[in-house]
Amino acid sequence: xxxxxxxxxxxxxxxxxxxxxxxxxxxxxxxxxxxxxxxxxxxxxxxxxxxxxxxxxxxxxxxxxxxxxxxxxxxxxxxxxxxxxxxxxxxxxxxxxxxxxxxxxxxxxxxxxxxxxxxxxxxxxxxxxxxxxxxxxxxxxxxxxxxxxxxxxxxxxxxxxxxxxxxxxxxxxxxxxxxxxxxxxxxxxxxxxxxxxxxxxxxxxxxxxxxxxxxxxxxxxxxxxxxxxxxxxxxxxxxxxxxxxxxxxxxxxxxxxxxxxxxxxxxxxxxxxxxxxxxxxxxxxxxxxxxxxxxx
Numbered sequence: 238x239x240x241x242x243x244x245x246x247x248x249x250x251x252x253x254x255x256x257x258x259x260x261x262x263x264x265x266x267x268x269x270x271x272x273x274x275x276x277x278x279x280x281x282x283x284x285x286x287x288x289x290x291x292x293x294x295x296x297x298x299x300x301x302x303x304x305x306x307x308x309x310x311x312x313x314x315x316x317x318x319x320x321x322x323x324x325x326x327x328x329x330x331x332x333x334x335x336x337x338x339x340x341x342x343x344x345x346x347x348x349x350x351x352x353x354x355x356x357x358x359x360x361x362x363x364x365x366x367x368x369x370x371x372x373x374x375x376x377x378x379x380x381x382x383x384x385x386x387x388x389x390x391x392x393x394x395x396x397x398x399x400x401x402x403x404x405x406x407x408x409x410x411x412x413x414x415x416x417x418x419x420x421x422x423x424x425x426x427x428x429x430x431x432x433x434x435x436x437x438x439x440x441x442x443x444x445x446x447x448x449x450x451x452x453x454x455x456x457x458x459x460x461x462x463x464x465x466x467x468x469x470x471x472x473x474x475x476x477x478x479x480x481x482x483x484x485x486x487x488x489x490x491x492x493x494x495x496x497x498x499x500x501x502x503x504x505x506x507x508x509x510x511x512x513x514x515x516x517x518x519x520x521x522x523x524x525x526x527x528x529x530x531x532x533x
Contacts, residue, residue: 325521412495432462
C-alpha cells in the first residue's frame with residue numbers, strides 16, 4: 238500500500254474538498270482524484286461520497302481515518318528512528334576497557350561526555366584484559382576496545398589502533414618501606430632485591446614484558462611473588478606488604494592503606510592507552526566515540 242495515497246486520503250478527509258486538499262498537497266486536482274480512486278480500488282471500498290458541491294466520508298472512510306493517521310504517524314517514527322540511528326544518536330555501543338583505564342583522567346571524562354551528547358545510545362562497558370578485548374572485537378562481542386601497552390597491539394587488518402595518551406610507570410611501595418624516604422626518582426636497579434607484584438603475562442597488557450625488559454636492562458630478573466589481573470588488586474597487595482609494583486601513574490589516585498608512589502628515573506618506563514576499533518566501515522556510534530576520544 239502506497240503511503241502517499243494514505244496521506245492524500247487523510248488530507249481530503251480533513252478538508253472534504255478536492256480543491257483545498259490539492260492545494261494543501263501541492264498537486265493538481267485531477268491526479269488527486271485519480272489516486273483516491275486507486276486507493277478505493279485497492280481497498281475494495283468507497284471512501285467518499287462525491288456530490289456536486291461537497292465531499293463526505295462514507296462509513297468505510299470514517300473507519301479508515303484513525304487507522305490511516307496512525308499508519309502515517311508510525312511511518313514518521315520509523316523514518317525518524319532510522320535517521321537517528323544513521324547519525325549515531327540511538328542504538329548500543331559496547332566498550333571494553335582495562336582495569337587501569339577507569340583511573341585515568343581522560344577515559345571517565347570521555348565516557349561521561351559521550352553519554353551526555355548521545356543519551357539515546359545504550360553504553361555497555363565491560364572490564365576485560367587486552368587479549369580478552371581483542372578477541373571480543375574479532376568475535377563482534379565488542380565495538381570499541383581501550384587497551385594499554387607500550388606500543389600498538391598486534392592487530393589483524395580488520396582492526397586499527399589509535400594512541401590516546403601516554404603516562405609514566407611509577408613504583409608503588411608498601412607503607413613504611415625503606416624506599417619511601419627517597420627524595421629523588423628511583424632507578425629500576427634500586428628494586429633489584431624486592432619482591433614484585435605484577436600483571437600476569439597472559440593479560441596481554443604488554444606491561445609484564447616491559448617490566449621484565451626494564452629489570453634486565455638494570456641487570457637483574459625480577460622476583461615475582463604475586464600476580465593479579467586487576468590494577469586495584471595489585472595496589473591492594475602492595476598495601477598488604479606482599480611486594481612492590483610498577484604501575485601506570487594514573488593509579489596514583491588510589492589511596493590504598495598508605496601505599497606510597499615514587500617516580501622512576503628511566504625515561505623508557507612509560508605506557509600508553511590505545512583505542513581499537515574496526516578498520517573498515519565503523520558504525521556511526523563507533524565513529525562518534527572515536528572522534529570524541531581523539532579530541533579529548
